[in-house]
Amino acid sequence: MKRLIAACALALALAAPAIARESLGIFANWGAFRDPAVPRCYAIAMPEKATGRTQEFQPYFTVGYWPGRNIRGAVHIRLARRLSPGSKVIVSFPEANFALQTGQADAWPADQTVNAGILAQMRSARQVIVIARSADGRSFRDRFMLDGAGSAMDAAALGCAKR
Secondary structure (H helix, E strand, O other): OHHHHHHHHHHHHHHOOOOOOEEEEEEOOEEEEEEOOOOEEEEEEOOOOOOOOOOOOOOEEEEEEEHHHOEEEEEEEEOOOOEOOOOOEEEEOOOOEEEEEEOOOEEEOOOHHHHHHHHHHHHHOOEEEEEEEEOOOOEEEEEEEOOOHHHHHHHHHHHOOOO
8 A cells, every 4th residue: 555655646746746636546556546737537556566676767557548638548657667779568467468669668558459458458367567678688577466456447537537
């Protein structure tokens, strides 16, 4: 619970420190928030703590909703380390794996089909492992427990539903 609260606070501070956000609820390992100034809503979680590894960034996994842009359920992952150009990031569930597009330390689905597949797996799997290779050539993994993910995604979707 402390891990989730810290992740949510960090993500909120990084996004826009001066704007207040509203909590839509904490659901096991996941939280849901609304940022009425944008407007946007999102479900967010931190990975399980990795021991013996250096991190350049605080990793997190989000599913976002931007009603003004007609975006619903957009998957985004902040990675623990900077990636080398052209690196692959794999999102691995027990039943399926997905390759993501990458930026310097971020990853997201290349298209809506991959995004929808990830969202479906998030509702049925117990965990997801994000596998990447950092700029120094070392591979690393972040494991996200999915308890509460479906409820947090639903709360974020409802929090930004057009009225």
